[in-house]
Amino acid sequence: MGFLSYAMRRAVERFILLLGLMIFLWFFVEALPQLFGINPAEWYIPFGMLGKSQEFYQSIIRSLTIEFGFNKPLYVQFIKYIYNLLTFNLGYDWMQHEPVVEEIMRALPYTVVLTVPPLIFQTILAILLGSYSALNRGKWIDHLISNYLIIQYNIPGFFIAAIFWVLFAVALKTAPLSAVAVIKWNNIGSILSAYWLPWIIQTLIFGFPNRGILMRNTMEDILDSDFIKYERLAGLREQLIRNHAIRNSLIPIITRTAIDLAFILGGIYILEYIFGIPGMGLLGVTAALQLNIPLLVGSFYVLTLYALVILYINDLIYPLIDPRIKLR
Amino acid sequence: MNVKFIRDPFLIVSIILLALIVLPVVVGAFTLPHINPYSEAGYYAAAPYAVPSWATIFYGNLPPDIKIPSSYDLISAKSPEAISYWNLRNETINGDTITVVWNSTFGPTGESFTKTLATFGNTGPGSIEIIIQGSQPINLTLYHTFTYNYKLPSTYNFFNLQASIYYISYGANFNFNGYLINPKNQTFWMFTSGNFPPTNPVLVTYFHYFGPKGWNYILSSSSSASFTPWITTANLTGTQLTSASDILLHRAFNTTGNYTVEYVIEYIPSSSNSKLIVYLSDLYFEFLGSRYGLLGTDENGASVFSEYVMGGEFDLILATIVGLAILGIGAMLGLLAGYYGGGTDTALVAVTDFVLLIPGLAMLIILMTIFQQIFISANKALLISVVIVILSWPPTARIIRGQTMAIRSMPFIEAARALGMSNTQILWKHVIRHVVPILIAQLIFDIPAVIGIESALDFLGVGILTTPTWGNMLGFSTHAVLYAPYYAWWWILPPGFALFFLGISLFYLGEFIERQYGLLTGGTH
């Protein structure tokens, strides 16, 4: 009962975020160009891409203008835009000659496989490493772990990814130069051979140090907190006390997943680009390089939607850690 | 990010690291010529993928750049020594008189050619003036010998032979030929030119015709071996023709020993009072070596150190400006939101939450692309700066807001209020003073963050491409790694480590400042 209303409340909150995202997109993709006297329809079909005459181009611009309502007042366009996004009407890619949504749906699984396992791995690893460090605070192992995490936080992710690619794919040849050619969805071995290195990098680099340090510092505070002292006074076993401390330290880790997820999703642009994984990140970069705006915006929208779905699942897991949440 | 224990040794190491990264940039920015290594003018400081000079301890006695002559004055004939350098003297052969003088006032003008670091084209006075007079055909040879005592070249090395020439002919024809002769006495004919075509029909293809009255520039390179007369003598099979450059290089440099660079003037008089006056300048041979400078060269033979310096200069300046802009906006809104609370505060929190939740890189890419479409003629560096500022001020504002809120609730603010100070007075007199340390710390944290973001854009090819940045260096080198010798580590590592060390050292520095002032906020960095 409590859980259901909590789940509903969170769903509404996440939807508001989605709305914010859509307003953001609309403003930059449709409103801003019109403020500068550009018809956004031109962005849906790059000039010269059809190899046809000027009249033909203009006629398509006209039909797009009508389809997306660029000749209507802004608020009508806005409603239309929101409606289009919500119904996944993301436009047509005139470069690849297929609907944008189809390209995205083809790319999405690659990104899901690239992001979900590392998210789980790094959460577990951050908890283990952070709590171990906090339990040994002040000792050399704590200094080692903490400073490792700080240093790690400051290494540019794309540098590490590039070096690892050079090392393992180019020099040692234990990972494919480009994953596109290797991955076959019906063959687990092919997936593993293409993904093992990106997984490791994704797990250890993007977002991991933040979580590790957060875990360590929270755990340190919790270990100093009165209730832990009290449990110790009351003669609870040290193991039990530690477990309680870890569980309480998880709260900020879970609530901050959103920010850390943003790191991971930023990482896909780098990793997919370097390792040649044909997912959402590579799609986005390619679209940006080709100035293929419908594809760029569409992939960004779906990626963020994907992030919101993960966040919502995270929201649903949260009461397991902090049961109080259901009561608020 | 919040770290509770940092020992001072970290601070010292940080400062050393920072100096290690920034000093070369500063020194280089003031001492190196500002030639863009990404333009042709910056190419061929040495052969492509030359290793750093000091790396010969790993790779053995790799050839350096060999320049004949090696000084600017000698090449451009700015000094009379040019004459003896090329072993010239006044003499009489077969009744023809040869007069050689150094002309200090007449020199090359108006030549046009693509300039790289390996091509030399001087403009201005200074030339060797040779006057040949008489009725007998003679050959006049200018030569210089050098020693090649290094490992034999790899596929990336090549050599150029060049000259600038002006002539006045009184009934005389001449050919001007360039050769390289190796220790085995094998001659490699690099160019043929003159004021009348050769009689050999095959050679006509490779012949450079010089018009009278005007400086002529000639450049012959082993990298375009198919356009040298050597190809006619090389007896290459059909498949070999495609790798003629490589074959020329390896046949020419097939042993160690003394090599000779030769320019030959073939004087062919038509009558007894024929006379030829030739002005020569820019006589220059260069072998592009496999080791160069502090950090070697990239795929175009451009100096990686130059790239590092220019990239660092660009990145540091951009990051400082952008960092200050972020700080300005962040401080203003953070102070207002933190001090007055209310609507500003709610809005700030909402905007920050939103910005933090969306993958920053994705948002950057999308805004960059759209802004480039709207502001087509805008400077790309400016666009990047604006976009980074738009996306980065909220977290900074949020941290300053936290600090302000903490200060607002401190007793001395209550006291000031009780004493009847207005909000504005309190803000200016008390709050800002207490916020300054966190502003400085924040700037220090923001600089590497901005450089990191900008570099990531460049790395992906979405950012600036035409001038060096550390991100570009990493991007281009990663692409080149597949075929570069030794994985071009001297190219890929410096920008990576620079970004890395800059991040760490500034992080510890910022932490140190925060700790020194015992800042009240934990920070969400």
Added chain:
Amino acid sequence: MSLNIENLNVRYTLNKSIVVKAVNNVSFTLEKGDSLGIIGETGSGKSTLASAILRALPTNGYVESGKITFDGIDILHMDPDKFRKEIRWKRISIIPQYSMNSFNPIKKVGDQLVTIIMEHTDNMTVHDAFEHVMKLFEELNLPPETFKKYPDELSGGQKQRAVIASALLLDPDMVIADEPTTALDVINQARVVALIKNRIIDKGKSLIYITHDIAVIAGIAKKVMTLYAGEIMELGEVHKIFKDPLHPYTIGLLNSVPDIRLGKVKKLSYIPGDPPDLTQTIKGCPFYPRCPIAKDICKEQKPQLRMVDGRFVACHFADKEVIKNV
């Protein structure tokens, strides 16, 4: 049961070189049914003493020398695990200073109490433990819903009672109450004090009650001890000491308490000056710089704790006429 402390010295290390002498040469005995109030200023070593008895000193604190025996067992050198399982909560429990934050915020109060029981007993089922907690709640006037509530859902008074319930869970022989009423309003303070009296003293358990609140000591404790700079200044029967204090520090403390019940106007005073720096070795009487009757001897020679008029006092002039004039 009896608690016996001999020449206890507790130290804290601040940096590598700086040592705080928090408790110095403290000796006393507590018999079954005894109730001892410990009073003193902040930093006088009251809580440190309590922590030392429970072997719960912070990581930078340690017992330098001295002996603590409980029923003849040397608890300072007992196997830590055995101490945890058999002494803590089972024999000695504590109502800590930070009662308001004693419970884990993300677990139900009742579950936390059940966990404590289960940790100390081998033959009890969870259901038995539950019944036991519910019974205790009833006795302490806590509504049964308290069991299923999270700590933040309880009021301050409820939380404090839950902490008392926790201290009584395993029916210990001795309870240490470390300023248990600090965070409470007056009404709740009175209730808590009444509870402690009913549930601990009246049940024949021993009690150590640490407080600033001298009036409470007068109400519930049989014995009182004044601590200053980690040293015992005066120790004896409450009615004797409060009626006729013999140490200038005790006199000072008592004079700083307003007494509205007597209905007469009393001149309130306070003790001037600050407590001494405990990182330094004190040669003479630690109270010397603030003492109104200090003589040269006080600076040079540390007064020994000695029996004067039926109580222990550490003052050179406890038996002299001069003390009457303080």
